[in-house]
Amino acid sequence: MKTVNFGIDLGTTNSLIAKYENGLLEVFKNPIGQKQTLASAVAFRGSRILVGDKARDLLEKDPLNVFTCFKRKMGTTDRYFAKSINKDVSPIELSAYVLKELKNFIHTGEELHEAVITIPSSFDTIQSNATKTAGQQAGFKEVYLLQEPIAASLAFANKNNLELSDTKKWLIYDFGGGTFDVALLEINQREMNVLDNEGDNFLGGMDIDNLIIEKLLVPKLEPILNETKLLDKFKEPNNPLQKLYFELLFRAEEAKKELSRFETTEIDIDYPDKDIYTSVEVSRADFNNLLAPLVEHTINFSKKILNNNNLANTDVEKIIMVGGSTLIPYVREQVQNNLKIAIDTSVDPTAAVGIGAAYYAGTKISTLKQEKISQPTSTTTAATSEKQPLVNLIFEKNTKDAEELIAFTLHKPTQGFYRITRKDGGYDTGLVTLENNVNVFVDLLEGQVNTFNLKIYNTQQEVLFSTDDIHINQGKYNIQGQLLPNDICLEIDDIQYSVTRLEAIFNKNTVLPLKKTIYKSASKTILKDSDEKLQINIVEGDGNGLPSSGLSIGYIEITGKQLEQDLIKGTDIELNISVSESRDIDVDIFLTSCDQEFSNSFKPTERYISSSKMENEIRVVTQKIEQEKAKPEYAENYELLQKFKTIEHALIELQIQLTLLADTDVTDAKFKIDNEKRSLIQQFDLLTRHKELDNDIEEYKTSVLAVKQSLSENNSEYYTAQFNKVIANEKSFINSGNKYLIRSKIEELRVIRNAIFTADESNFIGPFFHYKTLDNYPDQQKANMLIAEGDKALENKQYKVLKQVVYQLASMLPDDTPKTSFNNQDKTGLS
Incomplete structure (x- = not known):
């Protein structure tokens, strides 16, 4: 299998390209000037495009045609107007020019079809996709993204030959x-x-x-x-x-x-x-x-x-x-x-990221399609011949040793032979009689990825199983997968609180790639041919935070005009969501009541920043802060009040900066303001969330005690098992900080307690006496008739009848629930 080998540090001010192959590292130099780094600058001079130091040198003389620091605007809709060519150019296009110029550093004559390109670890999905698109525009058929701190750590660990x-x-x-x-x-x-x-x-x-x-x-x-x-x-x-x-x-x-x-x-x-x-x-x-x-x-x-x-x-x-x-x-x-x-x-701070990217590329197996080698017609593999693989393989992917163990077990007894060979031909076990458990120490080439082939034959030496996916990296550290920098969430309806909220699909610091199937319910009915909408909004941000504090990275809207049947409230909606290592997002939706599927693949490369929208978001949050500060329970909580004031003052300062920002401003000021705004909103949400969280935890603990009391009186094995299931992993979900998860536990405990209560119909005596004392029934005459019926049932100990009387009296009471403005237009359609 081929490795990628080439790593690129696409920097804000300087960029670098390096190669690691067969244990050898090379940092390429600019053929002109022999510098390792290339200035991340592009200049337009009529029909000429200059990249690097020559472009940066023109900055003083011709600033309207020279562009630098465009990495900071990756993933935005901003454009740079180049007067010399009378055309707008995007940060993606400018980055592509830098990447093309780095290709010219390669003096070996080989063509670059793929490369590892570094990005800041805090780059969101849109910025990551923009970087990948720049690589594709530069002519790379495949681009692999690597977070910069990971690259730097690989450079340090591999340079120092750590023991x-x-x-x-x-x-x-x-x-x-x-x-x-x-x-x-x-x-x-x-x-x-x-x-x-x-x-x-x-x-x-x-x-x-x-x-x-x-x-x-x-x-x-x-x-x-x-x-x-x-x-x-x-x-x-x-x-x-x-x-x-x-x-x-x-x-x-x-x-x-x-x-x-x-x-x-x-x-x-x-x-x-x-x-x-x-x-x-x-x-x-x-x-x-x-x-x-x-x-x-x-x-x-x-x-x-x-x-x-x-x-x-x-x-x-x-x-x-x-x-x-x-x-x-x-x-x-x-x-x-x-x-x-x-x-x-001890590492060169200006070259570490590029060198680390090369180390990673040298151990990264290429995903580009290679020319297929035809196999003998008699050859079959586990994948084609049976559902369960014939072999279970175990081996270390990284090692400092000169030899390493490859072990495999057979899922069913098989007579025949096995053979393990190294790709370069330097190691070959020959045909060895097959056993159910095999352990083989194989020799490794120093400082490179060693690829081995395992074949299993029957007694006629026909191939039963073959794999080339045994890759052992010798002598150098590698990283096994990159982390998701933020939660990937779904915006759903919280009917109980009349708002939409975020629900984490994939959590921050989970190793990419990721895939999950989740099931939701339709929170409203959408009639066929209507204008009503089901909204699938994938958001990057804190899964416990407000939807407005996150970044929408994928949006699917399904209207009634697209439906072949009515989407019925309460029916299941199946969502299959996957995130690739380079942060491409695929969403498949299946509507059970309509028997319809919808799919989309998201590779967003731009997001628009609206100053007026930011001002409105700041205004809404500052109003909420004022409401929180005015609450009596905070009157003497000076520490919390000070935190509220600090956030409020910072938001007001951002609002002033936005007001003073000229419409023609060409800097990245508004993006910095948006970044700061989102951080402050998250801080405020965290403060208020903890208050609500404390209340929810207290209510949860009260509910647990209430159910325990009911169980001590009821002694039901069934309800005890249900209760233990709810409180399993209690420490984990209480410490999760997820108020919605804790509220769902409270609701489950309420259901168990009600079930225990209703199982013994004599428990309805107390509620009956309570409802007898009330005088606010809209239909008092009907209520009096029911109360008389209840008295009779109580006298005759007909508790089943008494239970029904209580239910009817309860249903007659006026609804004191405050009306909300959470109508169908506000809902996503998912719950």
Whole structure:
């Protein structure tokens, strides 16, 4: 089997391509200039397209035709207008140009049909699909995505030839040019696994450069240029001051590097258009003050990942620092001082991700269709001849040893032979007499993936079973699957609370790929040929959060006009949902009452950000915060009130930023605001959820005690078994934080208690006396007749009749349930 071999770090500021094959690693250099990295920049000059350093060098002279940092807008509808070609270009197209240029680094003459391309671990599904699409536009037939912290960890582990005697935990702290990621890893002598990750797609070195301009340079330049709101004018398209802005970006980046080595630096500013030549002195202390909030943000992410996994800092052996921004001394100092964990800077922070991608690619089996080799007509396999495979195979996928065990057992006694061969022909057992249990140590080639073929023959040496899927990676660490960075959820109707809510289908940190079949009920009737809709909305976000805090990544709408029969309320709806390793989503829907199937495959590459929608969402949440703050139970809970106020003030600040944001703004400001808004809404939801959760847990515990009391009086084995089934794994679902799951348990306990109660009809004596005292029956005459009938039944001990009287009296009472506006139009149609 062929391995992919080529890995690409598609970075915000710089990109890199490397290859790992047969134990050899090669980082390719640009044929022009012999640099390992390629600037992620594209320039349009008439009919010419320049990519890399040449494009970046034109930024000062021709900023309207040069584009950088477009990775931050991957997965959005934003476009860049290139004046030279009079055309809009997308972030996907610009990324494809960079990938095509990286192909030119390959001097071996081989064609690249597939590659591993890295993405930040916090990239959502839409951003991931956009990256994959860029690879396809660059000419790759197959693109495999790899999260950047995983790539960095592979680079570190494989570079250092680790000899571990026990299991260790590491943090990968990846502070790059445009994004920040932190991942928690577990590693031992054989394998490495990612346990959790967090990150921010809008936090990187370019934000530091912009802070230098905003906080240190603009205040000095405004009086010299006799300008106000200079920062806003820098961002306006076609404004002559844009040239100055891009010059300042160069100077800011240079100053950042200088201040990583020296205590002070001079930033020279040259603006011939207004005959201005000046310089600004910046000290390392000023620079560190600017950095402080950004670095604190990264440290908070690191603390969060430790807290979420119930780890102390002493449980983590080291923090591996990667990404260009970790070269700044202040970053390293603050991370070590705050987290109290030793930091490791032994890998090249600018190349680690690309090198790790190559290691991964060197062990990744290609999925491209190879030319099929015809088999003898007498050959059959387990897959074609019988439902159950003939063989159960066991082998280690990763090893540091020079030989490894391949073991297999036969599912039924078979006489004949087996043969194991290595793909390169360097190992061959020959024909060996078959036994029911076989253990064979095979020789391995060092530092590469060893592929073996196993064949099983009958006594006439006809092939009964054959497989080439035995791949053993020798000498290098690999990762067994990537983690889902967020819950993948389904939006459903919560009829009890008259809202829609999210239900997690796949949980965060589950290993991809994933597949599941779930069954829901229709929460409304949709008549054939009507305009009513069934809405299947797949959302990426916190499964316990509000639907508005998530990101819709797949939407199917089925109207009455598409139905061949009526969709009846309460009937089953079957959904088969799968997520590939590269985050493609497939949804198959079967409507039982209509006997119809609907399918869709989602590979969304763009999402639209509406400023007005964001403002409305912020306004709704701030109103909810005000309502929470006004509740009497919080009057003296100063800590919680302060948390509410902090979130509210942050939301109001975002609202102000949105108001001040010009319609023509070409930066990624609105995406950063949207990112921050979603995070704040999640924080608010978490605070209120805990309050509701505490109430639900208390109600659950009360319900458990009530059922136990009923069981002590009833002593029914059947209901005891039902009760034990409900409370099984109690600790797990109470600690899940899922209020809907706990409420479902409360409802199940209520059903059991009611069943126990109604099983003994004499229990209805008490409720009967209660209903006799009420005087709010709309039809009092009918109620009096029923009460008289109940008195008679009680006198004659006819408890079955008394039970029916109680039911009828209860049904006559007025409905005090408040009316809601949760009508059919608000419902998804699923419950």
